[in-house]
Amino acid sequence: DTEVTQTPKHLVMGMTNKKSLKCEQHMGHRAMYWYKQKAKKPPELMFVYSYEKLSINESVPSRFSPECPNSSLLNLHLHALQPEDSALYLCASSQVGTGTYEQFFGPGTRLTVL
């Protein structure tokens, strides 16, 4: 199974809502990533987990809270978001090896903040 799944596919939320994005992989990868992508722009790294521990936080605002409950799951908890946070949120996974390996991406969650 070489698939990364993400739920939900689409999410619309108000600025006072709390919601979560979910990502799952069963490839045995121990590195998992969250990216944010605006239209016609490249993905921007937000967080990296390695062996279920947060190893990179790219100065992301605290209204985004990542969680890695086990080696297969990655969550992104959202609270008090702003309209400018509307974007495609991509999850990816890879083998551990500091950039040596390809990343496998999920299809993304299209987030709209009203």
Next chain:
Amino acid sequence: SQQGEEDPQALSIQEGENATMNCSYKTSINNLQWYRQNSGRGLVHLILIRSNEREKHSGRLRVTLDTSKKSSSLLITASRAADTASYFCATVSTSGTYKYIFGTGTRLKVLA
């Protein structure tokens, strides 16, 4: 910004023609990877070239890497309408992190 640059930003060709896109980056790297993204969807890995390699082939794809110029190119031969997508290069520096930095991307349109 550490972001890599790609050119052209957009490319429109006829089916059967070759497409070439270029990537320039700023740091010393372990490897360089190319990804494809169909509209609004996740990225798909195409090919990885290591810093000690100069050229690599995979099917209709040919990638070159010039570490002295900090640049790479992706050639797609005999293009098909299904190749219509955005193409991104991605690098990880030799500083040993998981920080993948993506280039600005090339939007390729192949006309049938």
